[in-house]
Amino acid sequence: MPERKRPKLAVWKFSSCDGCQLTMLDCEDELLALTEEVRISYFLEATRKVEKGPYDVSLVEGSITTPHDIKAIREVRKQSKVLITIGACATAGGIQALRNFKNVKEFIRCVYAHPEYIDTLTTSTAISDHVPVDFELRGCPVNKYQMLEVLNAALNGRKPNIPRHSQCMECKETGTVCRMVATGTACLGPVTQAGCGTLCPGKDRGCYGCFGPMEAPNTAALAARLGQLGQSGRGIRRLFHTYNANSDAFRKEGDNHG
Amino acid sequence: MAQPNSKSTTPYLLDMDGLAALISALRRQGRQIVGPRLADDAVIYDDIETAADLPAGWGSEQAGGHYRLKRRDDNAVFGYGLAPQGWKRQLYPPRQKLFAARRQAGGFTVEPPPPPAPPLALIGVRACELAAIARQAKVFGDRAFADPGYQTRLSSAFIVAVQCAEAQATCFCASMGTGPEVTAGFDIKLTEVFVQKHHGFVAEAGSAQGAKLLKALKAPAAGPAEIKAAGVAVKNAARQNKHLDAEAARNLVAHPDHPRWDKVAERCLSCGNCTMVCPTCFCTTVEDVTDLKGDNAERWRKWDSCFTMDFSYIHGGAVRTETRSRYRQWITHKLSTWVDQFGEQGCVGCGRCVTWCPVGIDITEEAAAITGQERI
Numbered sequence: 001m002p003e004r005k006r007p008k009l010a011v012w013k014f015s016s017c018d019g020c021q022l023t024m025l026d027c028e029d030e031l032l033a034l035t036e037e038v039r040i041s042y043f044l045e046a047t048r049k050v051e052k053g054p055y056d057v058s059l060v061e062g063s064i065t066t067p068h069d070i071k072a073i074r075e076v077r078k079q080s081k082v083l084i085t086i087g088a089c090a091t092a093g094g095i096q097a098l099r100n101f102k103n104v105k106e107f108i109r110c111v112y113a114h115p116e117y118i119d120t121l122t123t124s125t126a127i128s129d130h131v132p133v134d135f136e137l138r139g140c141p142v143n144k145y146q147m148l149e150v151l152n153a154a155l156n157g158r159k160p161n162i163p164r165h166s167q168c169m170e171c172k173e174t175g176t177v178c179r180m181v182a183t184g185t186a187c188l189g190p191v192t193q194a195g196c197g198t199l200c201p202g203k204d205r206g207c208y209g210c211f212g213p214m215e216a217p218n219t220a221a222l223a224a225r226l227g228q229l230g231q232s233g234r235g236i237r238r239l240f241h242t243y244n245a246n247s248d249a250f251r252k253e254g255d256n257h258g
Numbered sequence: 259m260a261q262p263n264s265k266s267t268t269p270y271l272l273d274m275d276g277l278a279a280l281i282s283a284l285r286r287q288g289r290q291i292v293g294p295r296l297a298d299d300a301v302i303y304d305d306i307e308t309a310a311d312l313p314a315g316w317g318s319e320q321a322g323g324h325y326r327l328k329r330r331d332d333n334a335v336f337g338y339g340l341a342p343q344g345w346k347r348q349l350y351p352p353r354q355k356l357f358a359a360r361r362q363a364g365g366f367t368v369e370p371p372p373p374p375a376p377p378l379a380l381i382g383v384r385a386c387e388l389a390a391i392a393r394q395a396k397v398f399g400d401r402a403f404a405d406p407g408y409q410t411r412l413s414s415a416f417i418v419a420v421q422c423a424e425a426q427a428t429c430f431c432a433s434m435g436t437g438p439e440v441t442a443g444f445d446i447k448l449t450e451v452f453v454q455k456h457h458g459f460v461a462e463a464g465s466a467q468g469a470k471l472l473k474a475l476k477a478p479a480a481g482p483a484e485i486k487a488a489g490v491a492v493k494n495a496a497r498q499n500k501h502l503d504a505e506a507a508r509n510l511v512a513h514p515d516h517p518r519w520d521k522v523a524e525r526c527l528s529c530g531n532c533t534m535v536c537p538t539c540f541c542t543t544v545e546d547v548t549d550l551k552g553d554n555a556e557r558w559r560k561w562d563s564c565f566t567m568d569f570s571y572i573h574g575g576a577v578r579t580e581t582r583s584r585y586r587q588w589i590t591h592k593l594s595t596w597v598d599q600f601g602e603q604g605c606v607g608c609g610r611c612v613t614w615c616p617v618g619i620d621i622t623e624e625a626a627a628i629t630g631q632e633r634i
Contacts, residue, residue, distance in 0.1 A: 030550070033550050033551070034550060148550070151550070152548065152549075152550055155550065156552060161545050163566070163568065165563070165566040166527070166530055168527075168530055168534070169534060169561075169563060169566070172343065172352070172530075172531065173534075173560070173561060174352075175302070175304075175343065175352075177298040177300045177342050178531070178616070180323075180616050181613065181614055182326070182327075182342070183299050187616075189616075190527040190531070191527065204298070204299075214529075215566070215567045216528050216567060218524075218525075218527045218581065221524065221525050221527055221617055222527060222616070222617070224617075225323070225617045
């Protein structure tokens with residue numbers, strides 16, 4: 001019997017820490033099942049064996065930070081039937097988008113002995129700022145169950161079950177006592193998209209907003225409350241300007257403080 | 259669970275050992291015991307092993323968007339106010355598997371449902387919470403389409419109710435006519451009393467199985483001093499600073515364009531916390547999941563909220579895209595159109611939506627402002 005034709009999967013990396021790709025490898029139990037359903041054609045983090053495109057599904061990690069990146073992502077788009085971006089870098093520019101708020105030339109001068117070797121853009125931006133994207137999966141890093149769900153949905157041609165509502169809903173679903181109400185801890189949960197698995201609130205920490213803005217974030221109302229809870233303007237700006245600093249809602253709210 | 263309107267019998271007096279014996283007896287019946295327990299800077303309702311797990315000496319301070327545990331002057335075990343989430347978690351779990359199916363030779367087979375969970379014993383159910391349970395029971399069953407899961411969990415549960423001895427700043431059960439006195443829907447009713455520094459519980463049966471269990475504990479009868487103290491406790495709990503004019507709030511539906519909706523939308527995070535902690539909110543969504551091969555599928559029912567965009571998503575987009583319309587939908591249903599549907603209010607006055615709203619939006623204030631009432 002000839003080998004069943006499996007869809008070709010490619011996993012690409014741009015400016016990122018590789019954590020989201022590692023989440024893919026961290027699928028462990030599900031990884032073998034996945035390789036039965038797809039043909040891993042390009043995934044340098046996992047294997048040096050590379051197959052030419054086009055690819056049925058491309059997962060893209062990382063943000064666009066260099067002129068070379070811009071050319072490369074256009075090529076990836078051309079080679080991909082479905083392009084899914086994974087993680088805060090690819091969907092919002094990542095922590096490295098903090099450069100967007102400062103003078104990059106100064107950073108380069110301070111950090112590198114030979115600044116002339118550095119060829120970089122002044123901004124770090126999301127993949128969707130450069131090419132059309134079919135689905136954006138949030139998180140820093142992404143949640144492995146959500147990643148499998150998105151792949152599953154892409155393979156079966158259906159809409160993925162990825163809620164856009166607040167982290168608070170997930171906290172309540174898991175029975176986690178609200179950190180902000182019960183302890184006065186600063187928390188971005190009410191304006192952040194659910195999906196992490198309640199990692200921080202479940203460990204007595206406020207939400208850091210790794211999954212980016214929820215569907216209808218009222219950041220101004222939350223910021224006002226954070227102020228009442230004793231956060232300084234600078235503190236509020238720093239809360240909003242982390243992994244998803246370059247997402248519209250968080251960028252604007254952070255800019256209003258400090 | 260007890261039948262409504264069951265007559266209470268002669269009150270007994272339990273001490274802490276008696277309460278411990280009651281919990282042990284319920285455990286011996288093979289029940290899963292759920293009661294108040296200290297965890298994560300709050301008193302939550304969770305699995306407990308023995309009476310030693312109860313939060314002796316712990317109270318709470320609650321206000322809009324504010325909850326703090328605090329030490330009490332006494333060692334009361336039921337002096338903590340209300341837990342962050344009610345008994346909805348146990349009776350109507352946030353995630354329920356409806357069924358699973360497996361692909362097999364040309365078709366598929368539906369897997370048999372899992373064996374039922376052990377029956378529950380709920381320890382420390384307040385009057386407002388009993389009212390909430392009764393309202394959900396109505397939603398899930400008194401019309402043509404009963405929810406067998408909910409009805410089974412409720413009818414097999416043993417309910418130990420506790421009458422409040424004091425009100426939180428967020429409580430308004432007296433306005434809604436749901437408390438603080440426990441009148442129906444319990445197997446055993448307790449009122450925690452301190453008489454001459456003696457810590458005890460006036461215990462009354464509300465069902466045949468409650469009466470049988472109390473009798474078996476061989477506890478003494480409560481004396482006049484304890485019975486009087488129990489009455490004083492409930493009177494004390496009825497003194498509440500928060501009020502809601504339920505009759506006036508019925509009229510919310512007549513004010514769809516009130517400017518207050520915009521004001522509240524400026525503060526509202528549309529995070530959904532109010533609906534999640536509300537003991538009567540019952541909305542769910544259904545999610546189908548499959549494995550990668552598509553050989554195994556499951557259908558899950560999950561708590562949903564009218565504050566999400568997906569909730570009102572129909573062909574072409576969400577119907578309620580603005581926060582003002584989502585808040586209006588929630589409060590109007592709760593206080594106004596619920597009455598049209600079920601003949602009673604959807605709000606029991608527990609105040610959870612006030613305490614656990616991260617920005618402290620107060621349903622009583624909003625209802626009063628929109629229906630033009632003077633604040634009491």
